[in-house]
Amino acid sequence: MSEKTELLDEIDLVINPKKKVDANYLLYVLLSIVFVCVILFPKIYIQQQIYFISRDISKLKSEYDTLKEENRLIKGSVESIRYKNQILDTLF
Template sequence: MSDKTELLSELDLVLNPKKDVDVNHLLYVLLGIVFVSIVLFPKIYIQQQIYFKSRDISKLKSEYDTLKEENRLIKGSVESIRFKNQVLDTIF
């Protein structure tokens, strides 16, 4: 029986070799992850800052357009009041 068991265990070792993860392999993987993080972190950070700045700029631009339109309306109103005032002054 022991010969059969020994043959089966050797056959198992040949067909399914054990794949041990050694410290060097683990270290290479960790160094790879750190390297990728160091390379990609600034890119992600800069893209995020650009997004927030562009969002702020878009908000300010919309406020600027609104104020510009209000200024146009107020100028029209002032012109109308000025015209009425001149017409009333000439009548009296």
């Protein structure tokens, strides 16, 4: 039985040789990872900056709309006070 297993082990080594990880393969993998990071990092950074800037723009736009509405209300109030002032001055 042991001769059969030894023979099968030898045949397995011939058919499927064990590949060892050498320094070149490791260097290739590391360079590939660095290359992918160099390509993807600027894209991710730019998208993140665009997101934060658009969020700030949205916040400023909502504040602008609020101030515009307040300005309209204050102008109406000033016009009402001015009208009342002119009417009251002419009556007295």
